[in-house]
Amino acid sequence: MTSPLHLHNTLTRQKEPLRTEQPDRVTLYVCGPTVYNFAHIGNARPAVVFDLLARVLRHEYQNVVYARNFTDVDDKINAAAVAAGVPIVAITERFIDAYHADMSALGVASPDLEPRVTDHIPDIIELIEQLIARGHAYTVQGHVLFHVPSYPAYGQLSGRQPNDMMAGARVEVAPYKRSPLDFVLWKPSTADLPGWASPWGRGRPGWHVECSAMIGRHLGHTIDIHGGGQDLIFPHHENEIAQGTCAHGAPYCHTWVHNSFITVDGQKMSKSLGNVLLVRDLLTQAPGEAIRFALLSTHYRRPMDWNAKRMHDAVQTLTRFYTSLSNVSSITPAADVAVDHQVLESLKNDLGVTEALARLHVLRADLDRAQTQDERALCKARLINSAGLLGLLQQAPAAALEALAPPARAEQSPAHRQHLHALLQARDQARAARDFNKADTLRDELLAAGYSIEDTREGSRLRPGGFDPVPPKCNNDKGHSC
Structure with missing residues (x-):
């Protein structure tokens, strides 16, 4: 008998069985990129982690609805458009296409839904109107702000207490706020900035309200899983909970899942250090499957250091796996072979990739030791099907080995x-x-x-x-x- 899927819930700070609003249906929302530049390795980690989670969910549940948004209106996008002398859509379309290409190279499957903020302005306005009507938001000087003290549970996700945040707040630069913690739901746009008509004048949405509105539009008022990077816990996800709960009077999300950070050679990625690693640049050094393997080689809740050894080890390990598969390339995998029980149970235990990958090594050894053709067919099917749950080992071995091979070097001086x-x-x-x-x-x-x-x-x-x-x-x- 298999065990239920368990995930570490940031909200409760413990690992617990997944709770769903409906039997055999799971709703999953993940905060996607703000599209003003190419994706870096830090952007790739949540894409790969939640692609893995979606694969496991689809194995266990009949109906999974996975949404990952694009933030396509933002001050950084505006600045990039002004610098290039083009409308914001020229910037966002370019980098959405680039994101799709980069993530596809990493074996990240497309989610069921990819909502864009600019397609949901009416939903955002409706949500803000509900918050105003319920006494949780107010208008002032062309802005609409959420009034944090109106939601006593504020701070539960991050573990921050509003009184402590108030005590540590700097002198507020916006004196029209009722509380320094209040955050923007809608802000006015000048003539040179993107804007939409609203009951409060021409303007654009605040960042936090966008995800809440898109979730309400596509997944309902209460969702099962919300994911994203650890850096989004506060204030973004904390503010989402406040908005969604106050607008509808219902729990916003049952389980919150966050992946940890990536450093590069022990240092935080930053433009000033010149160590921001773009996925498209890494793809010139190694195939996408090796980058995916490297991203999965550390548990999602642990910090990951990206370095040359990590990439080298991923290439070498995949080479050994594909060599074993190449040795039995003439053998058709056995039909109707289930995913290995230990691989599945490891992944159902809070995406235990370390144990799952260790088990794949055992399955490869079983394949290498198999004596008869029937044994090889069975072991080959079990290895391929089990690795497929992690998005690995799905290529033709010859092509994979060619991509993994080091480039030929000219004779050295x-x-x-x-x-x-x-x-x-x-x-x-x-x-x-x-x-x-x-x-x-x-x-x-x-x-x-x-x-x-x-x-x-x-x-x-x-x-x-x-x-x-x-x-x-x-x-x-x-x-x-x-």
């Missing part, structure tokens, strides 16, 4: 070879001095050049394109070098 071995020697010296940060940096530089390091009794040596088996595990999260 003596000076270049000397440079590589100097890096290797410096890495060995750093390890001997227990300067693990420096050793990791040098190792990553060699990995980026297409070489892994094999440590032997005779010393370390370079191996083109990596080596098999996998190097011994190391405690890299704590700064120790492999």
Whole structure:
């Protein structure tokens, strides 16, 4: 007998069985991108995480409605349009198309619904009117603001208390607010900015109200799961709860799921550091399936550090899987083979990818050891079907292996070879001095050049394109070098 799906609920701060409004139907909403630039690896993580969740939900429930929005009106979009001398739609269409292409390359399936803010202005206005009528919002100087003190439960999701937030608030730059915590539902637009007619004058919606209106329009007043990045918990999702609950007098969402952050080589991504990694740039270095595998290799609630070793390991691991499948390419997978029970149960336990991936390695070993054609057909089907639940191993092995293979290198000059071995020697010296940060940096530089390091009794040596088996595990999260 299978267990129910359990997810860690940010609202209750514990893992609990999924609660749905209707039997065999799940509604899932995820905050999508604000489309003014290309997607970076931080944008890709929630897309992959919630694609995985949607796959698991569809395996367990007959009817899943998954919506992921596009924010296509925003001050950053306005600024980009002004800088380019084009209307905002020229900016948003370009980057929506780019987002679709990048996510498709990562194996992210299209959600059932992709609502855009600009298509839901009437719904936003109607929601704001309901909040005003119920005494939770007010108009002042062309603005409509939500009055936070009118909702006593404000702060439950983030664990922040309104009184503490008030005490820590800076001098308010908008003196017309009744409370410093009040937030904008509608704001006026000048002639040079996008705007729509409303009962409060020409203007545009505030950020938070947009998702609440789109959810109400497509999924109902109470949804089952709301997802997004951890950075959205406050104020965005906190404000969504206040709006949705106060407008309709019903619970807004049963389960809140948030993925953690991504750093790059131990540092926060930022333009000032020049370490913002665009998905489309990463796709020139490795196939999309390897990027997806790397994103799934750490549990969604744990912080993830993106580095050259993570990508290298993903490529090497997928190469081993596809090599095993290539060895049985002439064998037709057995029909009607279910997803492996342990893989399924691991994913139903708060998307336990670590255990699921470990089990896939066991299934690959079973395939390699299979003796008869019937055994191979059964093991092949079980591996492919189980990996499919994670969006992995669905390509033809020959094509996948060709994409995963390191690019051919021209014959290197003596000076270049000397440079590589100097890096290797410096890495060995750093390890001997227990300067693990420096050793990791040098190792990553060699990995980026297409070489892994094999440590032997005779010393370390370079191996083109990596080596098999996998190097011994190391405690890299704590700064120790492999």
